[in-house]
Amino acid sequence: MPVPPDVLAEIEDLRRNLEHHNYRYYVLSAPEIPDAEFDRLFLRLQWLESEHPEAASPDSPTQRVGGSAVEAFPPAPHAVPMLSLNNAFTDADVEAFDRRVRETTGAETVEYAVEPKFDGLAISLTYRAGVLVRGATRGDGATGEDVTGNLRTVRSIPLGRDGPRLPDVLEVRGEVLMTKREFDRLNAEQRTRNDKLFVNPRNAAAGALRQLDPRITASRKLSFYAYGIGQVEGGAAPSERHSGLMDWLQELRFPVSDERRVVSGMEGLLGYYRAIGERRASLPFEIDGVVYKVDELRKQEMLGYVSRAPRFAIAHKYPPEEELTEVLDIEVQVGRTGALTPVARLKPVFVGGVTVTNATLHNEDEIRRKDIRVGDRVIVRRAGDVIPEVVRVVPSDGTRGEEFHLPHRCPICGSDAVREEGEAVRRCVAGLFCPAQRKQALLHFAQRRALDIEGLGERLVDQLVDRDMVRTPADLYRLGAADLAGLDRMGERSAANIVAGIGKSRNTTLARFVYALGIRNVGEATARDLARHFGDLPPLRSATTDELMRVPDVGPIVAQSIADFFAQPHNAEVIDALKDEVRWPIQPPVTASGAPLAGVTFVLTGTLPNLTRDEAKQKIEALGGKVAGSVSAKTRYVVAGSDAGSKLEKAQALGIEILDEAGLLELLEPCVSAEHKAKEKE
Numbered sequence: 001m002p003v004p005p006d007v008l009a010e011i012e013d014l015r016r017n018l019e020h021h022n023y024r025y026y027v028l029s030a031p032e033i034p035d036a037e038f039d040r041l042f043l044r045l046q047w048l049e050s051e052h053p054e055a056a057s058p059d060s061p062t063q064r065v066g067g068s069a070v071e072a073f074p075p076a077p078h079a080v081p082m083l084s085l086n087n088a089f090t091d092a093d094v095e096a097f098d099r100r101v102r103e104t105t106g107a108e109t110v111e112y113a114v115e116p117k118f119d120g121l122a123i124s125l126t127y128r129a130g131v132l133v134r135g136a137t138r139g140d141g142a143t144g145e146d147v148t149g150n151l152r153t154v155r156s157i158p159l160g161r162d163g164p165r166l167p168d169v170l171e172v173r174g175e176v177l178m179t180k181r182e183f184d185r186l187n188a189e190q191r192t193r194n195d196k197l198f199v200n201p202r203n204a205a206a207g208a209l210r211q212l213d214p215r216i217t218a219s220r221k222l223s224f225y226a227y228g229i230g231q232v233e234g235g236a237a238p239s240e241r242h243s244g245l246m247d248w249l250q251e252l253r254f255p256v257s258d259e260r261r262v263v264s265g266m267e268g269l270l271g272y273y274r275a276i277g278e279r280r281a282s283l284p285f286e287i288d289g290v291v292y293k294v295d296e297l298r299k300q301e302m303l304g305y306v307s308r309a310p311r312f313a314i315a316h317k318y319p320p321e322e323e324l325t326e327v328l329d330i331e332v333q334v335g336r337t338g339a340l341t342p343v344a345r346l347k348p349v350f351v352g353g354v355t356v357t358n359a360t361l362h363n364e365d366e367i368r369r370k371d372i373r374v375g376d377r378v379i380v381r382r383a384g385d386v387i388p389e390v391v392r393v394v395p396s397d398g399t400r401g402e403e404f405h406l407p408h409r410c411p412i413c414g415s416d417a418v419r420e421e422g423e424a425v426r427r428c429v430a431g432l433f434c435p436a437q438r439k440q441a442l443l444h445f446a447q448r449r450a451l452d453i454e455g456l457g458e459r460l461v462d463q464l465v466d467r468d469m470v471r472t473p474a475d476l477y478r479l480g481a482a483d484l485a486g487l488d489r490m491g492e493r494s495a496a497n498i499v500a501g502i503g504k505s506r507n508t509t510l511a512r513f514v515y516a517l518g519i520r521n522v523g524e525a526t527a528r529d530l531a532r533h534f535g536d537l538p539p540l541r542s543a544t545t546d547e548l549m550r551v552p553d554v555g556p557i558v559a560q561s562i563a564d565f566f567a568q569p570h571n572a573e574v575i576d577a578l579k580d581e582v583r584w585p586i587q588p589p590v591t592a593s594g595a596p597l598a599g600v601t602f603v604l605t606g607t608l609p610n611l612t613r614d615e616a617k618q619k620i621e622a623l624g625g626k627v628a629g630s631v632s633a634k635t636r637y638v639v640a641g642s643d644a645g646s647k648l649e650k651a652q653a654l655g656i657e658i659l660d661e662a663g664l665l666e667l668l669e670p671c672v673s674a675e676h677k678a679k680e681k682e
């Protein structure tokens with residue numbers, strides 16, 4: 001039965017509309033309509049399509065969520081071969097590249113279009129008459145696999161109904177990848193299902209792309225960034241500059257990297273390499289380098305190709321974040337809370353830009369799950385400033401060492417090490433009687449964000465505790481330069497400096513002091529809240545769990561930890577001794593109503609355009625607001641940036657007000673001036 005023209009028109013309209021809102025949401029991160037409205041349009045389209053099956057179309061937005069499964073992926077020949085890039089590992093390699101470009105083109109300085117090298121999979125998207133008709137993997141460069149159904153599930157890939165007119169045939173190339181956040185989410189899900197974990201986002205993306213059932217691909221949310229074009233027919237693409245081509249792709253609604261730039265000469269290239277390198281760990285996706293392309297297309301042509309790579313482009317790689325090495329030994333460290341942490345001693349290996357010799361193995365379960373043993377060949381990973389970790393064992397034929405078990409006695413003090421029911425860690429029960437815990441407690445007490453005692457480092461604390469010169473933080477204040485002078489590597493001058501550092505720490509704040517005590521479950525933020533709420537130490541020390549729970553964000557577990565801590569006679573003794581040594585200004589207690597945002601809880605999610613998460617948090621907390629980690633009925637506002645995930649969904653489900661960055665600043669602005677005025681009055 002033919003579809004009535006008015007119904008067909010509505011269907012077409014809905015499809016265009018949905019693609020438009022999809023683009024606003026997934027590419028621009030700037031939705032124009034609430035999700036509920038999107039859902040309404042979507043359901044309407046689904047219903048019309050089911051009533052009129054003749055109008056169905058594989059490229060309808062309703063088909064993104066999952067077309068039907070396939071038996072195998074058909075071969076997908078590439079009209080224009082998909083090449084690879086040559087690599088540069090050192091500045092000298094880049095210099096040689098730039099020199100050759102200058103020599104061949106006769107230019108004095110060359111302009112380069114530069115962008116991150118996404119660590120994903122190269123794909124090709126073909127649009128005919130403005131509609132996505134084929135999505136293919138790179139394969140061997142000449143022929144890939146047709147994975148159209150899977151690529152349609154990638155929300156930022158335009159299906160091509162809405163937006164500017166495309167050439168009759170347009171092939172867009174780029175990289176499909178999985179964000180770090182989605183990778184973590186997926187692996188957490190795999191873990192709860194006891195399924196195999198993915199090694200890295202790239203592997204996870206590759207796995208998702210090669211699913212025969214697109215519904216599985218759809219559930220593992222992939223991202224896409226365009227970086228070039230292939231075939232173009234019946235229409236023109238910009239022909240002057242690569243950067244112009246990228247701007248054009250952006251106008252055609254393809255996602256392109258916000259990090260792309262045009263730079264000039266060697267200095268520009270290396271400056272970009274360093275700038276992106278510094279931000280590598282905080283980018284939402286993994287990169288393994290940056291790509292430099294001669295910007296002028298005329299010059300690109302002059303340079304041409306060598307075998308399977310262009311001469312006009314090069315990938316400048318960063319040191320890998322994962323490397324192969326060997327476990328020499330597994331040792332056990334005892335932390336501040338008595339937790340026994342297994343640590344792998346590794347054959348030194350250069351990874352993530354530094355030489356790594358140790359990696360944390362987290363806890364017993366983690367070792368068991370990864371089955372790590374002495375002598376194993378393993379992959380270690382160090383990304384950004386994160387502590388290096390062993391990702392997995394590389395199987396080999398030889399016989400293996402024995403399974404590792406954590407000792408049931410503390411390796412430092414010999415006391416029992418107990419693993420409580422439901423806990424992942426085994427702990428030494430000796431508390432501050434265990435020298436290892438005492439050392440860690442002292443280091444914690446002295447750290448920058450606590451009492452900030454300059455010069456009191458690990459080596460000094462080891463000696464002070466091993467020689468029984470210091471048992472508790474209070475003992476530090478009784479040390480004189482003469483006591484220190486006899487220690488290893490301690491000149492008169494450094495001894496005097498340390499005594500001065502200790503002296504300086506006598507003036508502190510209550511928040512720092514509370515944090516410095518090292519109460520279980522009390523971090524910096526909670527310490528600040530407690531200090532604000534109670535104003536001075538005596539009321540905090542004597543507070544009941546009920547009273548403690550009146551402090552914003554302090555729940556029963558934290559309250560119990562605090563009460564337990566102060567109830568310990570040993571702790572009371574140390575605090576009494578410290579009271580005579582350190583002082584802080586006493587503030588009037590601030591209860592719920594004082595600050596402009598007191599009692600208002602925010603949740604932050606996604607990446608904000610200008611503020612870092614810490615900055616946003618500071619702004620909120622400065623006005624007495626709270627920032628919580630998860631959305632609950634107590635949440636008043638959710639501040640959402642790009643790539644916001646399940647928290648945003650939950651907020652929407654609960655009908656919680658959602659702000660973008662501008663909205664947050666607007667909300668804070670009058671509060672800031674109110675607080676300012678109040679201060680002026682004081």
Ligand code: IVH
Nearest residue numbers: 083084085115116117118121122175227291
């Ligand atoms: S341009 C002639 N730009 O790197 C090839 N490639 O080693 C032109 N890649 O297969 C590629 N990010 O999968 C280009 N910004 C970027 C890229 C990029 C990642 C990948 C791509 C390619 C491989 C080459």
